[in-house]
Amino acid sequence: xxxxxxxxxxxxxxxxxxxxxxxxxxxxxxxxxxxxxxxxxxxxxxxxxxxxxxxxxxxxxxxxxxxxxxxxxxxxxxxxxxxxxxxxxxxxxxxxxxxxxxxxxxxxxxxxxxxxxxxxxxxxxxxxxxxxxxxxxxxxxxxxxxxxxxxxxxxxxxxxxxxxxxxxxxxxxxxxxxxxxxxxxxxxxxxxxxxxxxxxxxxxxxxxxxxxxxxxxxxxxxx
Amino acid sequence: xxxxxxxxxxxxxxxxxxxxxxxxxxxxxxxxxxxxxxxxxxxxxxxxxxxxxxxxxxxxxxxxxxxxxxxxxxxxxxxxxxxxxxxxxxxxxxxxxxxxxxxxxxxxxxxxxxxxx
Numbered sequence: 001x002x003x004x005x006x007x008x009x010x011x012x013x014x015x016x017x018x019x020x021x022x023x024x025x026x027x028x029x030x031x032x033x034x035x036x037x038x039x040x041x042x043x044x045x046x047x048x049x050x051x052x053x054x055x056x057x058x059x060x061x062x063x064x065x066x067x068x069x070x071x072x073x074x075x076x077x078x079x080x081x082x083x084x085x086x087x088x089x090x091x092x093x094x095x096x097x098x099x100x101x102x103x104x105x106x107x108x109x110x111x112x113x114x115x116x117x118x119x120x121x122x123x124x125x126x127x128x129x130x131x132x133x134x135x136x137x138x139x140x141x142x143x144x145x146x147x148x149x150x151x152x153x154x155x156x157x158x159x160x161x162x163x164x165x166x167x168x169x170x171x172x173x174x175x176x177x178x179x180x181x182x183x184x185x186x187x188x189x190x191x192x193x194x195x196x197x198x199x200x201x202x203x204x205x206x207x208x209x210x211x212x213x214x215x216x217x218x219x220x221x222x223x
Numbered sequence: 224x225x226x227x228x229x230x231x232x233x234x235x236x237x238x239x240x241x242x243x244x245x246x247x248x249x250x251x252x253x254x255x256x257x258x259x260x261x262x263x264x265x266x267x268x269x270x271x272x273x274x275x276x277x278x279x280x281x282x283x284x285x286x287x288x289x290x291x292x293x294x295x296x297x298x299x300x301x302x303x304x305x306x307x308x309x310x311x312x313x314x315x316x317x318x319x320x321x322x323x324x325x326x327x328x329x330x331x332x333x334x335x336x337x338x339x340x
Contacts, residue, residue, distance in 0.1 A: 024261070024264060024265050025265075027261060027262070027265050028265035028266065031262070031265060031266060031277065034276075086272070086308075087272075088272070088273060088276060089269060089270045089271070089272030089273025089274065089275070089276055090269065090270040090272070090273060090310065090312065091266050091268070091269040091270070091273045092266065092267045092268050092269070093266050093267060094265070094266060094267050095267075214276065217272060217275065217282070
C-alpha cells in the first residue's frame with residue numbers, strides 16, 4: 001500500500017471509528033490498555049505465584065516465598081524497557097490517569113497491609129492451637145483459603161485498576177484452583193503451582209501475540 | 224423542521240449552521256493530522272513509534288504531518304537519544320490543545336445539526 005493511499009480511506013475509516021464508536025476517554029483507555037497487553041505482567045505474576053508455590057512445596061522458605069514476587073519487579077521493569085517500549089513506543093499519560101493510578105496503588109497497599117496483619121494474627125492463633133479460636137481456625141484450614149483469596153483479590157483489583165479483563169479471569173482461575181484443591185484434598189502449594197502455571201502460560205501466549213502485532217520498526221524513533 | 228424566516232439569515236437554534244464549517248481549521252481537518260492530534264490530546268506525551276502504532280501512518284507520512292503541525296505551533300517536538308537509539312517525543316502545545324478543542328466543538332455542533340432525527 002502506498003503512503004498516499006494510506007491517507008485516504010483507511011485513515012478516514014479510523015477517524016470515523018473515533019467519532020462513532022469511541023469518545024476521547026475511550027481512546028485514552030484503549031491506549032492505556034495497550035501498554036498492558038504485552039503479557040509481561042501476566043508472565044511475572046504467574047512466575048511469582050509459581051515460585052511461591054514451589055518454595056512452599058520444598059519448604060525452603062515458607063512465607064519468605066512471598067518476596068520472590070518483589071524480587072521479580074526490577075526484572076519486569078527491564079523487560080518492559082527492552083521488549084515493550086521499542087515495539088509499542090513510549091507514552092506518558094495525563095495527570096488524571098496518574099491520579100487514578102495513585103489512588104489504586106494506595107488502595108492496594110492498604111489491602112496488602114490489612115491482609116498481612118490479618119494473616120499474621122491468624123497464623124499466630126493457629127500456631128498457638130489448643131481448644132480456642134486458634135484450634136478452630138486450624139481445623140478450618142484458614143491459611144489455605146486466605147492465601148488463595150488474597151491472590152485472587154489482588155489479581156481482580158489489579159485488573160480493575162488497569163482495565164484489563166484478563167486479570168479478572170486470573171482471579172477466577174485462582175479461586176477455581178483453590179476450590180478444586182480443597183475438594184480433592186490438595187495443599188496450598190498445589191493450587192499455587194497450578195494457578196501460577198496457567199497465568200504464566202497465558203502470559204506467554206499474550207506476549208507472542210504482542211510480538212507478532214508490534215514488530216520492531218526499522219529506524220524507529222527517527223521522526 | 225420549520226425554517227427561520229426572521230429575515231436575519233441566521234439559522235434557528237435547532238437548525239444546522241453549515242456556515243460554521245467555513246471556520247474549520249483545515250490544518251486539523253486532514254484525517255491523518257486529526258488522527259495525530261486526537262492521539263496526542265488524550266496523553267501527556269508520546270514518541271514517534273507510539274504515534275505510528277496509534278494512527279497506522281507510515282514513518283514518512285507521520286514525519287511530514289508532524290512537521291506541518293509543529294510549524295503551526297500545535298506540536299512540541301523533542302529529539303533525543305535513548306542509549307544509541309534516537310527518540311522523538313511529541314506533545315500538544317496549549318495552542319494545539321485549544322485548536323483541537325475548537326475544531327471538535329465545531330464538528331460536534333455541525334454533525335449534531337445534521338443528525339437523522
